[in-house]
Amino acid sequence: MTDTDTRVQPRTSGLTRRQKRRLSRGAQYAVFAAAVIAFAVTADWGRLQNQFAQVDIARQLFPDLITVALKNTVLYTLSGFVVGLALGLVIALMRLSSVGPYRWLAGVYIEIFRGLPALLIFIFVGVGLPLAFPSIQYPGGTYGKVAVALGLVSAAYMAETIRAGIQAVPKGQTEAARSLGFSPARAMASIVLPQAFRIILPPLTNELVLLFKDSSLVLFLGVTLEERELSKFGNDLASTTANSTPILVAGLCYLLITIPLSLVVRRMEARAQREIR
Numbered sequence: 001m002t003d004t005d006t007r008v009q010p011r012t013s014g015l016t017r018r019q020k021r022r023l024s025r026g027a028q029y030a031v032f033a034a035a036v037i038a039f040a041v042t043a044d045w046g047r048l049q050n051q052f053a054q055v056d057i058a059r060q061l062f063p064d065l066i067t068v069a070l071k072n073t074v075l076y077t078l079s080g081f082v083v084g085l086a087l088g089l090v091i092a093l094m095r096l097s098s099v100g101p102y103r104w105l106a107g108v109y110i111e112i113f114r115g116l117p118a119l120l121i122f123i124f125v126g127v128g129l130p131l132a133f134p135s136i137q138y139p140g141g142t143y144g145k146v147a148v149a150l151g152l153v154s155a156a157y158m159a160e161t162i163r164a165g166i167q168a169v170p171k172g173q174t175e176a177a178r179s180l181g182f183s184p185a186r187a188m189a190s191i192v193l194p195q196a197f198r199i200i201l202p203p204l205t206n207e208l209v210l211l212f213k214d215s216s217l218v219l220f221l222g223v224t225l226e227e228r229e230l231s232k233f234g235n236d237l238a239s240t241t242a243n244s245t246p247i248l249v250a251g252l253c254y255l256l257i258t259i260p261l262s263l264v265v266r267r268m269e270a271r272a273q274r275e276i277r
Contacts, residue, residue: 050243057245061237068226069233070253076215076229079143080150081208087151088158093188095163106159113156118149118214125149126221142227146218154211161203165196202268209261213254230254 015023094106113121126145129136138144169192177187197204216231223232234250 052244052248054241054243054245057237057241057243058249060241061233061246061249065230065233065249065253069228069230069250072218072227073212073215073229073253074257075143076146076150076218077208077212079147080154080211080215083147083151084154084158084207084211085204087155088162091155091159092162092166095159096166110156110159113152118153119217119220121153122149122217122220125152142218142221142223145221146215149217150211150214153214154207158204158207161200161207162196165200166192168199169195202265205261205265205268209258209265212257212261 091106091109094102095110097103097106125148138148140147166188173191173195174187177191178184182190215229218227218229219232219235223229228236230250230253234246237246238244
């Protein structure tokens with residue numbers, strides 16, 4: 001074979017990288033469209049409407065859906081968030097302490113309560129502790145139980161988030177505060193923590209979203225009619241009416257809260273990224 005023959009060998013034809021991406025994207029759209037069409041053709045729309053979209057049943061949910069279920073869900077969530085934030089701050093400071101036993105206790109707490117299912121913690125707080133200590137009384141009754149249970153669940157995660165935020169604050173901030181005569185505690189409270197909470201605000205807001213959903217575990221505590229939250233309310237009405245519309249409406253109420261909060265989290269994260277750049 002001559003040099004000329006080698007040079008004129010035909011090139012293997014193929015798609016460019018951009019063309020491959022377009023082809024892959026088009027195939028994914030085609031699969032999605034096929035799935036939607038298949039669902040639209042095979043679904044029993046009459047039965048779906050009868051089971052999930054009964055307007056008359058939906059009207060029966062009001063105003064208790066708002067004045068009882070949604071109100072209690074918000075109260076349970078906020079109380080659990082406050083308890084979890086306070087306890088998480090203490091555990092985070094213990095985790096960063098120079099005293100060995102404090103660090104050990106904080107580490108054990110975090111590992112235990114991050115490893116246990118939230119449902120088991122609810123049962124422990126609502127059933128286990130009262131059985132072991134009959135004289136125990138939660139402030140606010142069921143509201144106190146839920147605040148403690150949700151607080152124990154969230155504190156382990158918040159502690160690690162707060163610890164990461166504190167460590168993200170430049171050490172020069174603490175050194176500057178100490179040079180101005182601040183005590184370690186005052187420097188932490190006045191200089192470090194405000195900056196740390198600004199850094200961890202998006203993950204804390206995301207934890208609030210998770211707590212809002214975890215509040216549905218209240219139904220395992222045996223609440224009264226006036227203490228029901230959205231999940232318990234929807235489940236009770238679905239059983240009474242033999243229809244799934246109450247469950248769908250309760251789910252929509254969750255989405256009305258969680259979707260805006262999730263959008264807020266994404267906006268805060270995007271702004272934080274812009275500030276870093």
